[in-house]
Amino acid sequence: MRTPASTYRLQIRPSFTLHDAAALTGYLRDLGADWVYLSPILTAEEGSDHGYDVTDPSSVDASRGGAEGFAALSKAAREAGLGVLVDIVPNHMGVASPPQNAWWWSLLKDGRSSRYAEAFDVDWDFGGGKLRLPVLGSDDDLDKLEVVDGELRYFDHRFPLAEGSYVAGDNARDVHARQHYELVDWRRADSELNYRRFFAVNTLAGIRVEIPWVFEEDHAEVVRWFREGLADGLRIDHPDGLADPSGYLARLKETTGGSYVLVEKILEPGEELPENFDCEGTTGYDALTDVDRLFVDPDAEVQLDALDAKLRGAETPADYQAMIHGTKRRITDGILHSEILRLARLVPESPELPRQEVADALAETIASFPVYRSYLPYGKDVVVESVERAAQTRPELKQVLEALLPLLLDAGSELGRRFQQTSGMVMAKGVEDTAFFRYTRLGTLTEVGADPTEFALLPDGFHERMVHRQARLPLSMTTLTTHDTKRSEDTRARISVISEAVPEWEAFVDRMQELAPIPDGPLAALVWQGIAGAWPASRERLQGYVLKAAREAGNSTSWTDPNEGFETKLASAVDAAFDLPEVTSALEGFVALLDPYGASNSLSAKIVQLTMPGVPDVYQGTEFWDRSLTDPDNRRPVDFERRRAALAALDAGAQTEARDESAKLLLTSRALRLRRDRPELFNGYSPVHAEGPAAEHLLGFDRGALGMGSGAMTLATRLPRKLERNGGWQGTFIRLESAVRDELTGNSYPAGEVQLARLLLRYPVALLVPMT
Structure with missing residues (x-):
């Protein structure tokens, strides 16, 4: 391989x-x-x-x-x-435009007799032998159907006709009634859909x-x-x-x-x-989470909790576990209720297992899941624990839950299989796509794959995880930015500095709520973190981001029921960043405070990700500073010619400073080249510890298989603002067992004690290799 x-x-x-x-x-x-x-x-x-x-x-x-x-x-x-x-x-497959998908077109045309009826995951009996398609503005829109060129049309939507189902002059509504599908009000998808989808996306149909x-x-x-x-x-x-x-x-x-x-x-x-x-x-989302938390100050948790409570108008901060239970139930009882009801239909109805209570118990169990899904029989304990937790939360369902448990543990049954397929949908929609826009004390913590209750990670904890990663999954991917991340790596790196500047952050948010108020305190925290993290950014980009964030959070507005008054105030707050000098000045002042330390965090996180155990991925364009927000913002075009020219200049000897965008390119290229050209330097993992008053600010490790000094050595700076305010490295040093060269600066260092102030003079990071 x-x-x-x-x-x-x-x-x-x-x-x-x-x-x-x-x-x-x-x-x-x-x-x-x-x-x-x-x-x-x-x-x-x-x-x-x-x-x-x-x-x-x-x-x-x-x-x-x-x-x-x-x-x-x-x-x-x-x-x-x-x-x-x-x-x-x-x-899944895309089915938004049936004529483009031959499998789906055949299914609609021929129904259960289609060759592809087995390929899609349809509950035909629940639909009365028809596939329900939630495309109508309302059920009254059946009168707007037309038959054109041998197809059923609904505005721009095109559907096939079953053989012999139309004779010239037939009423389109009557023709529709003869098809193997039923066009219904899109609102009915939440509870009446009868095909499996990707999450709650009606236009992505699951295949088998x-x-x-x-x-x-x-x-x-x-x-x-x-x-x-x-x-x-x-x-x-x-x-x-x-x-x-x-x-x-x-x-x-x-x-x-x-x-x-x-x-x-x-x-x-x-x-x-x-x-x-x-x-x-x-x-690599698991790696991303570990790296991010290295650059969050653990001492800020209490302060940010207090600010969160203040923004919520409460005495205590948000209870994350209670929040995600609520958001997951919002999903099971809302946009994915059709999936819950399909599970319930698989349970034989009896006096002990009434259909309504069964659906409630299934939803409660899934809302109690600590992970995305179980993999029976591998994940048996997860199911048992979730049922027990559900019974504690809802004691009135205890008997139903106990009766359901053996059915859910039967991996060979349709119920057991479908239950496993459903729990991950609920977790993704309830946590990633809802709670992560509500739990806003620090945006760095609410990234895909993260548990935001883990506030920070100390170096010793990171080292333990890396030793495990090297032993268990040495070829697993590591990443910092993907097409799915809610904020790019450099945006998060800047936001992480807030943990080192909580008083300034609180003063800034208070000022923004005076000058450009957002009538949703937790959302205001998320919005201004996002804007500060991505600044400078265009008005269009920021407006798109905050609207999506507000609708995903679902507290003050939503996708299905937009609150126009709230959304107008939200848009005005973003406009104020561009149009009100006081707001612009305050924003730019706060960004100026964060930026140098955010740059340090960016370079440090990148060197760690590129050299830690695993296979590092670089998302397009992020070899330069990239301060993107959630999709589609993170899929903007990349100027590769600028990057190509900058790389050529670096290779020709051009100099760069730590805050220049080419500094990240230098780091990325030198780390990638070393991993490709000198793989023998990356076969193990051992911590590198500093000695001295600022030792806690160093994250260091050696990737040699033979221990300290035998492989590539990574040094990165943690909590740079606190380091600076405490007087810098102050004689803190590391011990080198052999002479090394820094791949970033070209400087060489002899064996023995080396001051970190010397090693990290130009950049907050170093990539050291043994001198031969």
Whole structure:
């Protein structure tokens, strides 16, 4: 199996095709990347900018360069010495436009008799033999249907007609009644839908890759890539949605010749990847969480809790566990209620198991889950503990819960399987997409895959986790920014400085609430952290971000029931950052306070991520400062020519300072090149400890297999503002067992005691290698 030393993620889309990626391979080689890592490239919904809504798994998307473009990219990658990793989407297909998806079109046209009826996950009996499609503005809109060119039309929506279901002159509403599908009010999706989706996205329909022929047809093109040597590895999107993740991974390994495979799996604190997962690891959210918390001051927790309580108008800060229980129940009783009801229908109804109480008990159990899903029988304890927790919360459901437990533990039953597929949906929508926009004491903590109740991580705790990572998952990905992160790495690095400047942060928020009030205190904290983290940013970017954040939080407005008055006030607050001099001045003053320490955090986090155990990924463009917010803001175009020119200048001897954007490029390129060209320096892990009054401000480790001094040594600065206010390094030093050279500055240091003030004079980080 070929494995990467590192990867570089590119977002392939109509505006940046596979041909464009092919032209970039020389730059990626020069940067030091080992593999190019592509977003989904199979044919997707026309106009899709992300590619996760695949409509035709048998072809590479023509708008993204097609098969020719992929061949060109692969050829260019090989010539540059790069491997190729591709993101694929086995859980669902895009069905927003039925004519674009032959599988879905066949299902709608022929219903249960369609060849693809088995491929999609439909509860036909619940729909009275029909597939319910929530596309109408209201049920009265059935009168707006038309039959045009042998199709049923609803404005721009097109649907097929069953054989013999239309005769010229028939009323369109009557024709609709003869179809294998039923068009319904979109609001009915919450409780009456009868097909499995990706989360609550009606236009992404789940498919059943556990069925052999579905797997084969869905993966035929992917398998071709490996048969013809076009790809080397795969990233698997949302494996938690699959009926049998471990079985899927085993079959994928077999059909791709044992290729390198990563899964987009979120591991909660203390959770391990199931041992029967035949893959090399995760896509790195767990690593991101560990790195971020190194740069949060643990002493700030009490202060930020007090400010959170103040902004909420409460005596105590938000109770996160109570909050996520509530947000998960909001999801089970709202946008994913259809999924809960489908589970309930699988439980034989009896006096001991009445349907309504069963649905309530299932929802309560899922709301009590501490992780995304169980993997029976591997996750049996999770189910048992969640049922027990649900019974404690809702004692009136105890008997129903006890009766349900053995049914939920039956991995071979449809209920047991579907329950596992559903819990992750609820966690994602209730926690990531709701609670993370409500729990706002420090934005760094609410990143995908994180538990924000873990406030900070001290170096000793980090070292313990890295020793474990090196032993357990040395080929798992590490990352700081992805297409899914809610804030990019540099935005979070700046926000983390707030933990070292709580009084200034509180004064700034108070001032903003006077000058540009947002009538939702917790949201105001999130908004001004985001704006300060991303500043300078365009008005359009910030308006898009705050509106999405407010609707996701769902406290003062929502996607389905927008509060126009609140949203107007929210927009006015953002406008004030540009239009009111007092607000602009206060914002820029606060950003100026954070920025130098944010830059230090950025470089420190990056050097740690690039050199820690695992396979580091660089998300497109983040070799320069990148202060993005949540998608689609993090998919903006990247100016690669500027980066290419800056890298050439650095290689020609150009100098850079710690706050220059080229400093991050220097660090990224030197770390990536070292990992690619000197792999023997990255075979182990041991902590490097400083001695002296500022020792707590150093995070250091040696990656040599033989211990201290035998491999690449990383040094990074923690809590830089506190370090400066306490007088700097003040004689703090490390002991070197042999002479070393810093890959970033070119400076050499002899064995023995070396002052950190000397080592970290130009940059807050160092990358030391043994001198031969």
